[in-house]
Amino acid sequence: MSNELQMVAPPAFKGGLPAGLGTKKLSMDKLMIFVAFVALFIIFSLTARNFFTARNVLTLALQTSTITIMGIGVTFTIITGGIDLSIGSIVALSGTLAVMAANAGAPIWLSMVLGLLSGVLCGLLNGVIITGLKLPPFIATLGMMMVARGVVLTITNAMSKPAPEAFGHLGNDTLFRFSRQFPGIAYPVFIMIITAIVFGFFLRKTRMGRYTYAIGSNEEASRLSGIKVTRVKLVAYMICGFCAALTGIILASRMVTSQPNGGISYELNAIAASVIGGTSLMGGIGTVGGAVIGSFIIGVLGVGLTMQGASYFVQQIVIGLVVIASVAVDQIRYKKKLVQ
Amino acid sequence: MAETLLQVQDVSKGFPGVQALDKVQFELRRGEVHALVGENGAGKSTLMKILSGVYRPDAGTIIYKGKAVHFQNSREAAAAGIGIIYQELNLVPHLTVAQNIYIGREPRTWLGYIDDRKMNVDAAALLAKLNLNIDPTIRLNQLSVSKQQMVEIAKALSKDSEILIMDEPTSALTESEIDELFKVIHGLRDRGVGIIYISHRLDELKHIVDRITIFRDGHYIATSDYNAITMEEIINKMVGRKLENLFPPRQNVPTGKKLLEVKHITRTGILKDISFDLFEGEILGIAGLMGAGRSELARAIFGADPITSGEILRDGRKLDIRSPADAIRHGIAYLSENRKEEGLAIKMALNMNVTMANVPQVSRRFAIISRNQELQATRTYVDELDIRTPSLEQLVNNLSGGNQQKVVVAKWLFRDSRILIFDEPTRGIDVGAKYAIYELIGKLAREGVGVIMISSELPEILGMTDRVLVLHEGRLTATLQTRATSQEEILNHAAGLSLEAAADQN
Numbered sequence: 001m002s003n004e005l006q007m008v009a010p011p012a013f014k015g016g017l018p019a020g021l022g023t024k025k026l027s028m029d030k031l032m033i034f035v036a037f038v039a040l041f042i043i044f045s046l047t048a049r050n051f052f053t054a055r056n057v058l059t060l061a062l063q064t065s066t067i068t069i070m071g072i073g074v075t076f077t078i079i080t081g082g083i084d085l086s087i088g089s090i091v092a093l094s095g096t097l098a099v100m101a102a103n104a105g106a107p108i109w110l111s112m113v114l115g116l117l118s119g120v121l122c123g124l125l126n127g128v129i130i131t132g133l134k135l136p137p138f139i140a141t142l143g144m145m146m147v148a149r150g151v152v153l154t155i156t157n158a159m160s161k162p163a164p165e166a167f168g169h170l171g172n173d174t175l176f177r178f179s180r181q182f183p184g185i186a187y188p189v190f191i192m193i194i195t196a197i198v199f200g201f202f203l204r205k206t207r208m209g210r211y212t213y214a215i216g217s218n219e220e221a222s223r224l225s226g227i228k229v230t231r232v233k234l235v236a237y238m239i240c241g242f243c244a245a246l247t248g249i250i251l252a253s254r255m256v257t258s259q260p261n262g263g264i265s266y267e268l269n270a271i272a273a274s275v276i277g278g279t280s281l282m283g284g285i286g287t288v289g290g291a292v293i294g295s296f297i298i299g300v301l302g303v304g305l306t307m308q309g310a311s312y313f314v315q316q317i318v319i320g321l322v323v324i325a326s327v328a329v330d331q332i333r334y335k336k337k338l339v340q
Numbered sequence: 341m342a343e344t345l346l347q348v349q350d351v352s353k354g355f356p357g358v359q360a361l362d363k364v365q366f367e368l369r370r371g372e373v374h375a376l377v378g379e380n381g382a383g384k385s386t387l388m389k390i391l392s393g394v395y396r397p398d399a400g401t402i403i404y405k406g407k408a409v410h411f412q413n414s415r416e417a418a419a420a421g422i423g424i425i426y427q428e429l430n431l432v433p434h435l436t437v438a439q440n441i442y443i444g445r446e447p448r449t450w451l452g453y454i455d456d457r458k459m460n461v462d463a464a465a466l467l468a469k470l471n472l473n474i475d476p477t478i479r480l481n482q483l484s485v486s487k488q489q490m491v492e493i494a495k496a497l498s499k500d501s502e503i504l505i506m507d508e509p510t511s512a513l514t515e516s517e518i519d520e521l522f523k524v525i526h527g528l529r530d531r532g533v534g535i536i537y538i539s540h541r542l543d544e545l546k547h548i549v550d551r552i553t554i555f556r557d558g559h560y561i562a563t564s565d566y567n568a569i570t571m572e573e574i575i576n577k578m579v580g581r582k583l584e585n586l587f588p589p590r591q592n593v594p595t596g597k598k599l600l601e602v603k604h605i606t607r608t609g610i611l612k613d614i615s616f617d618l619f620e621g622e623i624l625g626i627a628g629l630m631g632a633g634r635s636e637l638a639r640a641i642f643g644a645d646p647i648t649s650g651e652i653l654r655d656g657r658k659l660d661i662r663s664p665a666d667a668i669r670h671g672i673a674y675l676s677e678n679r680k681e682e683g684l685a686i687k688m689a690l691n692m693n694v695t696m697a698n699v700p701q702v703s704r705r706f707a708i709i710s711r712n713q714e715l716q717a718t719r720t721y722v723d724e725l726d727i728r729t730p731s732l733e734q735l736v737n738n739l740s741g742g743n744q745q746k747v748v749v750a751k752w753l754f755r756d757s758r759i760l761i762f763d764e765p766t767r768g769i770d771v772g773a774k775y776a777i778y779e780l781i782g783k784l785a786r787e788g789v790g791v792i793m794i795s796s797e798l799p800e801i802l803g804m805t806d807r808v809l810v811l812h813e814g815r816l817t818a819t820l821q822t823r824a825t826s827q828e829e830i831l832n833h834a835a836g837l838s839l840e841a842a843a844d845q846n
Contacts, residue, residue, distance in 0.1 A: 041609060113837070117412075143685055149571055205708050205709055206706070206707045206709065207699045207700065207703055207707040207708075207709060208707065210692065210709060211699070213685070213688060213692075214685050214688065214692070214696055217685035217686065217687040217688050218681070218682075218684065218685040218686065218687075220682045221676075221682050221683055221684055221685055221696075222641070222643075222685065222696070224664045224674060224676065224683070225664070225668070225684055225697040225751065226663075226664050226665040226668035226669070226697050226755075227665075227695045227696070228665060232415050250565060284687040284688070285687060286687070
């Protein structure tokens, strides 16, 4: 049974545990979140029947994969001290564009690549507006949220269109399908794992990742140290756009239709996941591993509460409280650490 | 003789590691402008904070209007009639003049809402009394800085202040604005307000000051009628102290080789046509008063601020510096006076700060950072500079000021910088750690690095440098051989007195 659990929790957070910022104390924080996640998991396993079954865990992983991918993306922008509110709109735009390209006769892989490029382009625009016009990220991406949504509604007339059947493989097919009890691991789960590993490595191990932390921690000091702040920010927003587009394509593929009205307010879930995972909106602090765990806390709460019969509305209340509580705990712990 | 308004007797105040005030005296009469002068760390600000209720004295008495007072907080002091105007304005830019003056104590109507009409009328009357032509309904951010300062004065007086403390009120003002301010100060004096005037600009005192009191190192030195004392005497009493063994023996010998040539650097309104050379192995000091443009000069050379004209040469070759990245590539480093704001990423670990300006040096293929190489490099500098830290991955925020400064130095050494510009390298660092920083600077110069050291502490300039540049209001007023100069001469040039003397002769 524990095998499934390990597949759900992608290896990336293991990489995230030893100190995203290089101190043992910070990794303790991460450990706490992880412990909270495990505790939740155990509680639901004990109280909700059928919660801890292979089938349910796999469903949970599939459902959580999209928020995890978006959460990883937005974590980059938050670490730089920014934010990205346009994620939900990019989800709709990229998925729709990919479906339209496929319907126009482009090969499936090419139409998906085009969808991804549209997301990267939106992210690039966000970054250019923020660094070039020197607008607050909140405003720049709020504008992009409306513009991208307007564009996708205009080009589709707000109507969903079915995609070619082959477009649905990515979202619906599975690997390792053994039996009814173990229905296989869906591709989106693998995509999530790969995304987490790649970007987790990028953030922790590469120069660009280091600079992402540096400008979030002290932009002026970074500039005076010769770091090309503009370039780092562009990359962060492009990564966020890429992750949003990846999510859009997965969702369009799962539905096998374009969803111009889809993705509304997804950015808020992504931000919540990132923040629960210990990312600081002040910038300079956060990890991919944290975002993954944060997403899974939201995912487990959603699935677990549903199985206990709690309504969607009640789930919202609980998740909201978790966001507040986790940040409050972070604040207190962080203050203590600085005083010492 | 006018009535004594305030009497400070034997007031002492200590902070951990520093005796900021040691039994100081001060007296203020009704209707006088009394200047309080002294070098940085003389204790002026501490005394003002005691008078305005921010700090409580450890010992001594304060007699105000004939009675001993013990203010528990700044509100009590304000209520008693002691107003203070800080160097930084404490106003809300988006509110009107009247709203700023009466903020927190707005007149109310009987229904409890704000009586805007009364507030505006009262404010207009108050401003008229100060002979200020300011519309009380205008938004504050539409006023010039000097007018804003006047509003601050009006606000202080609206509380019926009998004592007004002004801390460096002219630091952000232009010449004509200063004249305007002085007129207002004269008017206040004539109405019987006692004014305590703190300023680094000794040259401006003659326009307004009646008496002067001098502090040095937390001690009271002297009080005199302004007419009865010369500028030389004031400066002598301010600096007074002997240079003891505060500085390590000289290790560096400047070679004759020009490392850096700065030619005609100008930045409109801030730097005016500054030229100088820096030699290999030299420590070049930059002295000047607050606002003289010392940091601005450093930032211009470093590419952190744009320049209007001028050029910079290294080893005889012209450099194209448009950003800090360019300057760093040419081996120039700038250690800002604001370590925490501009030098360090304090939420990050020691090792990451050390390598911040040169991450490629510890990277392998594909821009992947090698933790081992990074820690190795950090270990080298922690040993070499004797950085006291429990671990190589300690958050720099948790290091002491002196150690933080060393981390910044390590960052630039790791970048193989050949020209280091230290801006106030020992600010906020305790005495023992200062010595270590001085030793480090001397050692760097001995190894052939060119060091530019900006400092407000003249003993530091005299004890450490080979030559000194003196700036006054963005202009280079003197280039002096340190061995042949004195604090007095430097201060004269820094106060612009040499310029005035030259002008007088013409």
